[in-house]
Amino acid sequence: MMKKQSSTKTMNPGVYFLINYAVPTIFTILVAFAIPLSRLSGDYFVRELMIRLSRNSFLILALLIPVMAGMGMNFGIVLGAMAGEIGLIFITDWQIIGISGFLLAILVSTPIAILFGYFAGIVLNRAKGREMVTGFMVAFFMNGIYQLIVLYGMGNIIPISNTNILLPRGYGIRNAISLLGIRQVLDKLIPLEIGGILIPVATFIVIATLCVFMVWFRKTKLGQDMRTVGQDNEVARISGINVEKTRVLSIVISTVLACYGQIIFLQNIGTMNTYNSHEQVGVFAIAALLVGGASVAKASILNVFIGVILFHTMFVVSPRAGKELMGQAQLGEYFRVFVSYGVIAFSLALYAWRKRVEKENERKKVMDYRKSILVK
Amino acid sequence: MKEKIKSIINSVGLPRIIIFFFLVSLFVLAPFVGIFLDTSLNDVIVRFGMNGLLVLSLVPMVKSGCGLNFGLQLGIIAGLLGALTSIEMEMIGFTGFFTAIGIAIFFAVILGFLYGTLLNKIKGDEMVVATYVGFSTVSLMCIFWLILPFRSPNMIWAYGGSGLRTTISTQDYWFHVLTDFFKINIGSHIVFPTGTILFFALLTFLLWAFFRTKMGAAMTAVGSNPAYAKSCGVNVNKMRIVSVILSTVIAAIGIIVYQESFGFIQLYMAPLYMAFPAIAALLLGGASVRKASIKNVIIGVFLFQGILTMTPSVVNNIIQSDMSETIRIIVSNGMIVYALTRKIERAR
Numbered sequence: 047m048m049k050k051q052s053s054t055k056t057m058n059p060g061v062y063f064l065i066n067y068a069v070p071t072i073f074t075i076l077v078a079f080a081i082p083l084s085r086l087s088g089d090y091f092v093r094e095l096m097i098r099l100s101r102n103s104f105l106i107l108a109l110l111i112p113v114m115a116g117m118g119m120n121f122g123i124v125l126g127a128m129a130g131e132i133g134l135i136f137i138t139d140w141q142i143i144g145i146s147g148f149l150l151a152i153l154v155s156t157p158i159a160i161l162f163g164y165f166a167g168i169v170l171n172r173a174k175g176r177e178m179v180t181g182f183m184v185a186f187f188m189n190g191i192y193q194l195i196v197l198y199g200m201g202n203i204i205p206i207s208n209t210n211i212l213l214p215r216g217y218g219i220r221n222a223i224s225l226l227g228i229r230q231v232l233d234k235l236i237p238l239e240i241g242g243i244l245i246p247v248a249t250f251i252v253i254a255t256l257c258v259f260m261v262w263f264r265k266t267k268l269g270q271d272m273r274t275v276g277q278d279n280e281v282a283r284i285s286g287i288n289v290e291k292t293r294v295l296s297i298v299i300s301t302v303l304a305c306y307g308q309i310i311f312l313q314n315i316g317t318m319n320t321y322n323s324h325e326q327v328g329v330f331a332i333a334a335l336l337v338g339g340a341s342v343a344k345a346s347i348l349n350v351f352i353g354v355i356l357f358h359t360m361f362v363v364s365p366r367a368g369k370e371l372m373g374q375a376q377l378g379e380y381f382r383v384f385v386s387y388g389v390i391a392f393s394l395a396l397y398a399w400r401k402r403v404e405k406e407n408e409r410k411k412v413m414d415y416r417k418s419i420l421v422k
Numbered sequence: 423m424k425e426k427i428k429s430i431i432n433s434v435g436l437p438r439i440i441i442f443f444f445l446v447s448l449f450v451l452a453p454f455v456g457i458f459l460d461t462s463l464n465d466v467i468v469r470f471g472m473n474g475l476l477v478l479s480l481v482p483m484v485k486s487g488c489g490l491n492f493g494l495q496l497g498i499i500a501g502l503l504g505a506l507t508s509i510e511m512e513m514i515g516f517t518g519f520f521t522a523i524g525i526a527i528f529f530a531v532i533l534g535f536l537y538g539t540l541l542n543k544i545k546g547d548e549m550v551v552a553t554y555v556g557f558s559t560v561s562l563m564c565i566f567w568l569i570l571p572f573r574s575p576n577m578i579w580a581y582g583g584s585g586l587r588t589t590i591s592t593q594d595y596w597f598h599v600l601t602d603f604f605k606i607n608i609g610s611h612i613v614f615p616t617g618t619i620l621f622f623a624l625l626t627f628l629l630w631a632f633f634r635t636k637m638g639a640a641m642t643a644v645g646s647n648p649a650y651a652k653s654c655g656v657n658v659n660k661m662r663i664v665s666v667i668l669s670t671v672i673a674a675i676g677i678i679v680y681q682e683s684f685g686f687i688q689l690y691m692a693p694l695y696m697a698f699p700a701i702a703a704l705l706l707g708g709a710s711v712r713k714a715s716i717k718n719v720i721i722g723v724f725l726f727q728g729i730l731t732m733t734p735s736v737v738n739n740i741i742q743s744d745m746s747e748t749i750r751i752i753v754s755n756g757m758i759v760y761a762l763t764r765k766i767e768r769a770r
Contacts, residue, residue, distance in 0.1 A: 169763055172763035173762050173763045176549065176550070176762055178550040179492070179549040179550040179762065180762045180763065182553065183758045186698070186755040187759050189751060190749075190752035190755060193747075193748040194752070197748065198745060372569070374568065377568055377569075380561060380565045380568070381565060383561040384558055384561035384564070387554055387557040387561050388554075388558040388561075388562070390558075391551060391558045394550055394554060395540065395544055395551045398547035398551060399543045401546075402544065
């Protein structure tokens, strides 16, 4: 660790800052240009941002723990989202509404999320050093399994009594499910309106609780173990930590949190696209976290909130800016998809490049040291 | 005996065996549910011709140690640019087809060079970065498909919208020029696409010959042991760039052959996930993250396309619903997950 610091510290501090915070810097500039272009009213803008902050923060917070354990961005949070959706399908089938339905969905989906997370964790343990691309492929693979369960198994092997959510052929869940029964139950649990803008107090309390949990978790034995594993697998093993188990646990926790995050997300939206809602969860959450200044090896709660604000500001303004600038809203749509993917590509490449440069510097130092000994 | 079976399973890989038996059982079941084997076989051959080159394009990068090319979309983008330009120039028949390829190669070399330079800077993390480089390029090109100044009325929206259409027909230009080249009718159901298969064989042979030249051997050496290659005076970074350019060029040609056979050029988000089926096919043929051969390509494409053609027809007849898409997702992504979780073995 010492060496790492010294090799980067020799760089000009300005350059160092730019390399570390290239993504947030570029993004701030981008957003600063796009906001006046979009000509959106301040009122609308604040309302949108409030909704998105309450809707997305939880999902992004779910990414933090695997980063701590050195497993990089967890593309597998999609699995958690799927588990949450299965829970929501069940409560819709049982027609349990209101906050009790919301809580029941959480209760039902937790074991599924644990199971999914455990599976992902074991797979990732077999692909050390390639966690991210593997996690990404696991998410795609599980999407197939999810389809198998929901599109062919439900109403067939798994009993579903509510014919309203079944496809006309008698089994399989419809493409879209209305979650009217639990729509915004959490957001409106503690009603508060300021200047005509609804503030989802309860949702923010839940998010704040999770933040406190994260801070506390870092200090627990398990949290400490995860940080040790994240820094060096071998050192952790020598000091008696079960590395494999710790890694699996970090993924399980992340998956369960993502499951709750998706349920919170969908209760805000109010409808669920059975086969698409989870697809982009990983990409958007990870892009937002990276925009907030996180890297593959380091991510904090602050990064989450900066990320949500910057990334979603871009989401709100870019279709409008595209329309004002080029006369096509479609252009802005494509632009924001490009930015989401581009941010991930750029940050991952930047991180990989820096890792390699540092490695080479270190090796050079060792070589120089050896030479100096030989000369003596 | 038990030991022997175990060692065979280990060397071939359990998923491959499962998929192989799955395919065999599909072929056995087919006649019982009223499916003509000859039509299915014909489909497999046609699809082999369509997809073969895309899978082949992965080989050079695996050989040089750059891993599975999750950024295959870059080659596809180059191919799309070539195809669109040839149609814009109103080129018809073989002239159009080869003009498309020529222009595609030009773009593929540029894109491949940039892509290769990037991959050299991030050795060890090629796959995950490549995936997102591919994704972001596809979405960036979506913007360009809207604003590039193509004028041909067959390609732009007739009224209302602006920019290129999502699918463009190659019917009036170079549709089936290869497929119908010396095509052979066997019986009433099989039409052997001689031209496509010959074209595939030609490029495969060229690649095979390339790996027997000095440069090809150096490339393989870079993949199997970079330190050793370096000590032999091979320029490791240059070899890797050459392999990436080669992969991108073959992918660009591959997508044009695909469009020639399929009849449509698909733009916008269509190329987004095209890398995965190609990678899955290669892995199914016995390749790994570090090792791939032309044999793997041929076996893999046959198995993969076999499953894609047989599953819908057979399964639909049995349970009266289309599970093919789901099975395709599970098989292709499962295969990639399996390959990624293997320990990396060194190529020999």
